[in-house]
Amino acid sequence: MKRRDFLAGLGGLSTLALTGQTVQAQEAWPSKNISMVVPFPAGGQADIAARPVATYMQKVLGKAVIIDNRSGAGGSLGNSTVARAAPDGHTLLMTLSSLAVLPESDRIYGRPVAYEVDQLQPIARVLADPTLFAVPASAPWKTIQEFVADAKARPGAISYGSSGPFGTLHVSMEMFALSAGLKMLHVPYRGAAPAVSDLIGGQIQALASAPGTLKQHVDAGTLRVLANFGAERLAAFPDLPTFKELGYSDVEFYIWAGLFAPKGMPAPVVTKLRDTVRDAMKDPEVTKVFEAAGNMPAYQDSEDFAKFVAKDSERLVATAKKIGKV
Template sequence: MDRRAFMGAAALPIAAGLAPAFGQAAWPSQNIRMVVPFPPGGQADLAARPVAQSLEKLLGRPVVVDNRGGAGGAIGNTAVARSTPDGHTLLMTLSSLAVLPEADRLMARAVQYEVDHLVPIARVLADPTLLAVNARAPWKSVADLVADAKARPGVIPYGSSGPYGTLHVSMEMFATNAEIRMNHIPYRGAGPALTDLISGNIQALASAPGVLKQQVEAGTIRVLANFGAERIPSFPDTPTFRELGYPDVEFYIWAGLFGPAGMPGAVVTKLRDTMKTTMADAEVRRVFDNAGSPPAYQDQPEFAAFIASDSARLIRAVRKIGRVEGG
């Protein structure tokens, strides 16, 4: 585990509580901007919109979702990490949060932000990714796809949310363990990648259940496998990679709310309390359940500990994958 990126994660609640107050004005004193570092249609966007609507009602100020995609999520993550820590700029981001600084180091690039530049507020969703293919593709199973990929190395195109983003890492984890090579096509987010999967411009995509469910029901895509440790209620007939003989292929795409480090402790506390109310709201839970991504709420202390452990696992996976073409 990289100490610069992750040792601060568990201490973030303490650091936030020691932050100096920004004057005496009541918070929020202006509109709140919730940055989603991906285009509409992906897991972070799915998490952000019901949460933003609830926060707006509870806080009495507009909460504007700002989709700022690019670089696998790094552009939006960096923008919030560098923003004024007054509680009026928030971030709804994914598990790639911890991977992207490590990818910068791996690729010998300047690191744009570290995890401890952001303070966790609450986890919202936590789903295993699913491996989906175009419904017109010939593969009816993972074994079919692996056999074809071995016969045509580097040919079958798959999409991702950007280099070393959540969807890229999960697919490279699969490819590494299956000893195959596919053609990585990066997009600015899962939404555009899903559009091209449906049209047939790419042939495979790993994404969250809530992102894929409607298209599976419409018959435009087919799901072959589940990256989780066990089957999920929204896709009960989809086997896990563990069941298929790939015990090391396990990946979860979580979404959580963050703010820039240094926010006043009173603001962090109010955000935590508001998120607790939001995630208990029946309408918010109904939206997530209907999308096939049930709520997976964690308050700040549990979420910070979860980030530290999940990040360590993902960094090990990225280091094992190493430098990849298109990274």
């Protein structure tokens, strides 16, 4: 064999070896523990969505799936952390519908944009619950009509909590306030859980949050819910009217939770991750956790989820622009 042909053969073998190594590396995912970033404190909607899915993934994949509650800036800190992470499938994000609103809020305030939505790849939607309007059980209001009448009589006197400016809880409450012509005092928190705690304690007077963060407190008699931001009544709260039923036709808000990854992951990793989450959402142990918390599973695979995010985000960004600087 001529030297030239021999060297060419070696080159071909090297290429095959490198290709084989790449395929093997991709097929080996996960090769280390997985971090699932939740951009809010423990106990909120994103955290409720993340934990049973992470438990299932850990069992199936054979690597630890560690929940990283990285709260701050209404969720922007955790979202941007994952947007900048290596696209190797070892850093994931379980986030909420504020995902698209937060970059818009940076633009509204003239700040550097922390991340863009297109830096993240939708993997699957897990939950899609409407927010519920809650007040302390000791509050004088038994209906939305009573609340609106009092808020109009005392502009700026009634305070409400949120997970931060332009987060899910803030946008939903401002959507209602704009529709009803109310002026309330906004008190931002680092997430839903501390806001719920202060609502129970009476430090704030109202809150819009997910059923899963409110149901145990409603059942315990410490909170009262007055309205549902969804288009239809919920099975877990069958007697709770929707805002649309109450005459607020433009008030509709869903606090969905979904799994994302940094854009640019290898196709085999994406496929395995999608398959794993799909199977997790079929697992009775996972769905039982959600249903016990008052959250009905609302699974969508990546393609349908991407379309859903685009449509929902368009509506929420328009609301954010109406809110303006706060």
